[in-house]
Amino acid sequence: MKSYKASVWKLSVNKTTKKPTYLVRWAVDGQRFSESYKTKTLADRFRAKLVRALDKGEPFDTVTGLPDSLRGGKAALSFLDLAVRYVDARWAEASAKQRDSMTDSLATVVPVLVKPGRGRPAPEVLRRALRSYVLPVPRRKRERPEEISAAAKWIEKASLPVAELQEITRAHDLIDALSRRLDGKPAATQTYRRRRAVVFNALEYAVELEYLPSNPLSRVRRKRGKRALQEVDRRVVVNPRQARELLTALTYVGGYDRASGRRLRAFFGCLYYAAMRPGEALGLRRSDCTLPASGWGRIELAETRPTAGKAWTDSGEAHDRRGLKQRSHGEVRTVPIPPPLVRLLREHLEEFGTAKDGRLFSSERGNVIAASSYSRAWKQARELALVPDQVSSVLAFRPYDLRHAGVSQWLNSGVPAPEVAARAGHSVDVLLKIYAKCIDGQEQEMNDRIMQGLGERDEPTD
Incomplete structure (x- = not known):
């Protein structure tokens, strides 16, 4: 309801608080309103707006006490x-x-x-x-x-x-x-x-x-550091030998029967050999895979199961069920997979089969594997596969770092950036800004290439 019966009083000072505040008081249709401000300038400014609205003959809202000019011309929305x-x-x-x-x-x-x-x-x-x-x-x-x-x-x-x-x-x-x-x-x-x-x-x-x-x-113009899009720290990226040793170490993880580590070996293999995100690997189904007895296979990714929390999913499950990141609904990403991953997946299926819904990777009870579970197994595998200095470093510190290593390995093998981007599920622009890194152990090779280009030979040191 609106009213034209409004009056605005002079500023008053509230001295009951530690720091005095300034009170703007006015009335609309007999109902009193007030607003408190830390400084006299702010209080004066707000009071001036009320007086200006009163002089213009604007109607005041009887619920909020505000004129149309301070409410956007509509009922006040908090x-x-x-x-x-x-x-x-x-x-x-x-x-x-x-x-x-x-x-x-x-x-x-x-x-x-x-x-x-x-x-x-x-x-x-x-x-x-x-x-x-x-x-x-x-x-x-x-x-x-x-x-x-x-x-x-x-x-x-x-x-x-x-x-x-x-x-x-x-x-x-x-x-x-x-x-x-x-x-x-x-x-x-x-x-x-x-x-x-x-x-x-x-x-x-x-x-x-x-x-x-x-x-x-x-x-409001404020600068807050660099852009959120940052390059991968090359120190986290493992070379192929280190990746193989980490995957092997998983077979020794998990107590007496070590089944929990073996159950996750092919999962981590997908992150490295196919550069999959963890959520994509968790959503992988047997029907998505072409696994020949020898040679290269193929995976057609259509779903991701990222960890989100039960409070935010429609199903009430801890893992959301979505299409691929930055892709239209129903769009598929095809990733050719090398023989080592084909073998890992075939061995996994032979030993563990699939969940009831066809997913390759599940817990012993058939549920989606929790991030805490595979992260814990990964931590144990690092301690087994890496030397002490590497364990205490950032090298392959997170499971996601295997994806970084996989993409870096493709790039350093000479695969064109557009093809790498298509397989990894990125735009070329993002790929070159984030993933174009040399992998651990290739620095000397790169140095040798530079020396050859300079027409020099790097002399060994004593």
Whole structure:
């Protein structure tokens, strides 16, 4: 409901707090409203906007107390309401990891755009309320503990209108929140960029709905280190001999019968010989594979099973079920596989068979193998296959580093970049920026090639 009966009073100072705050007070149709600001300048600026709207004869909303010019000409939408509506609009089409990222980013900034006042919940309680109850679509009707219920009610009342973001200081507050972790320490550059992208898109949604005239984050210019797209550290990349020794070491992992290590040997072989992502290997089915008795085989990748968490998947399983990364739904990536991998896969099928749904790699109970399980086996294999100095280094520290090694080996074998990119599931541009690295053990070979080009011979040293 709107009213033209509005009045704006002079600024007052609240001296009950440690640092005095400045209070803007006004009334709409007999109902009093107030906003508190840390500085007199900010309070004066907001009061001036109210007076200007009053002079222009704008109607004031009796619920929020704001004139149309501060509400985008529509009923006031709180920042919390915007976050909920944005999640609603994106949830169905988002992957489990995107849902996780969405709620993480929005839970970081929603508590920033709030009215000052008493009774604010502890940061960790407020974040848990947003992340686990208020924002995720399927979890909103869950029974809430008392402290979570109180935190949700507080943020619903305290969340400011989205129109407040037209104040550049509010946009800076959001950026500051995105730049820091919950403990106040600086967030990693990649975390900041990921979160900022989510919040930027949410504010674009507000512009689309005409609650904002433009995206306020577009007006904020801050540099945060290098681009998130970074080259692979060449120190993590194993050479072919080291890769074979690591795969062999897996047969000694897993206690008395060592079945758990053998069960994972072909899985890790896929990461190295076919440069597959772990999620792609977990989704690999027998029907995707052509495994001749000798020679090269072929894999047609169609599905990935990335670890996401039960809270974010539609199925309630820990692993999401998606199409290939950065590919259209139903699109397949064909990867020719060398004889060593063909042999590994045939041996795996002969000993362990497949899961009920045809997946090659599963736990003893037939479930998708947890990342913690294959990471633990990989750690043990490194300790068996590598010398102590290498174990303490970053060499093949993560299972994913086998993919880096596989792509690097293809490139150093002279395979053209477009073909490597097609097999690895990357664009050529991304491939050359990230994966074009010499593998461990080839430095001397490269040095010899340079010396030959210079017409010199590298003399041995005593």
